[in-house]
Amino acid sequence: MAKDTGTTTRVAADELLVATGLQKRFGTTYAVRGIDLRVKAGEVLGFLGPNGAGKSTSMRMVTGYLEPTAGTITLCGVNLLTHPIEAKRTFGYLPEGAPAYPEMTVEEFLAFVAAARGYSGSEARDRVEGVIERVHLQGVRRKSFETLSKGYKRRTGLAQALMHDPRILILDEPTDGLDPNQKHEVRELIRDLGKDRAVVLSTHILEEVEAVCTRAMVINHGSVVFDGTPAEMESKAPAHITKNRMDHVFRMLTTGDRATGHAKHAKGARR
Ligand SMILES: Nc1ncnc2c1ncn2[C@@H]1O[C@H](COP(=O)(O)OP(=O)(O)OP(=O)(O)O)[C@@H](O)[C@H]1O
Numbered sequence: 374m375a376k377d378t379g380t381t382t383r384v385a386a387d388e389l390l391v392a393t394g395l396q397k398r399f400g401t402t403y404a405v406r407g408i409d410l411r412v413k414a415g416e417v418l419g420f421l422g423p424n425g426a427g428k429s430t431s432m433r434m435v436t437g438y439l440e441p442t443a444g445t446i447t448l449c450g451v452n453l454l455t456h457p458i459e460a461k462r463t464f465g466y467l468p469e470g471a472p473a474y475p476e477m478t479v480e481e482f483l484a485f486v487a488a489a490r491g492y493s494g495s496e497a498r499d500r501v502e503g504v505i506e507r508v509h510l511q512g513v514r515r516k517s518f519e520t521l522s523k524g525y526k527r528r529t530g531l532a533q534a535l536m537h538d539p540r541i542l543i544l545d546e547p548t549d550g551l552d553p554n555q556k557h558e559v560r561e562l563i564r565d566l567g568k569d570r571a572v573v574l575s576t577h578i579l580e581e582v583e584a585v586c587t588r589a590m591v592i593n594h595g596s597v598v599f600d601g602t603p604a605e606m607e608s609k610a611p612a613h614i615t616k617n618r619m620d621h622v623f624r625m626l627t628t629g630d631r632a633t634g635h636a637k638h639a640k641g642a643r644r
């Protein structure tokens with residue numbers, strides 16, 4: 374059972390996503406050790422970290438797919454743990470991988486998502502057409518999901534996340550598997566969406582962070598090791614490093630002594 378479910382978290386009016394003291398323990402292992410996330414409208418937060426750092430686990434918790442061991446989650450002012458249905462209307466979520474029904478065509482799947490979001494008749498059709506156009510799925514709309522290439526599966530996942538025009542977008546590796554042209558298009562789309570929404574995206578591509586994110590957060594072994602602008606992150610590289618400076622900083626933050634997992638106690642476990 375999650376602790377703190379009824380706690381009222383102090384949330385500023387422009388903070389669309391607020392998670393405090395987020396923890397997840399699987400058995401005896403802490404995957405997430407007390408993360409605080411505050412994301413405002415107009416912010417695109419790049420969630421970075423090595424494989425197994427706890428990015429997807431954190432995203433699953435803030436979207437209600439996984440119950441936190443501890444912590445509070447507030448989405449557009451709604452407490453996710455006490456008001457899950459209302460809170461889940463506020464965001465679109467692109468999970469890791471590309472879960473969908475394999476035999477459905479792209480348009481059937483999107484119509485199914487529109488219905489699940491409560492749309493019917495011409496409004497449902499308009500919503501489906503809108504996302505097909507926005508994510509450029511016209512060429513594959515009648516193909517079954519299982520026959521799509523990896524990139525188009527990812528784009529279909531992105532389309533379903535946009536169906537209800539949510540104020541918050543949680544995108545787990547949105548450009549994973551996309552070719553350079555599609556990456557460019559999806560980054561432009563995310564930048565555009567991020568102008569008046571709160572976006573959290575995870576990625577392993579650091580140039581993507583510089584291209585689309587207003588903020589970067591690096592997690593390692595379930596704890597935040599950096600939170601600042603991409604420029605601030607890049608400036609942590611020593612002057613003699615002239616190429617791939619972001620990658621260098623990423624390695625500085627997540628390997629060596631800092632990556633040995635010696636933080637013996639999860640942050641919240643000390644409380
Ligand atoms: N259901 C689960 N049961 C047990 N352990 C899990 C479960 N889900 C995740 N973990 C563990 O939690 C840790 C964090 O995993 P997570 O998937 O959040 O990492 P990630 O940062 O998204 O990594 P990647 O970059 O590879 O996607 C890992 O050690 C993982 O093995």
Ligand SMILES: [Mg+2]
Binds near residue numbers: 430545
């Ligand atoms: Mg992941």
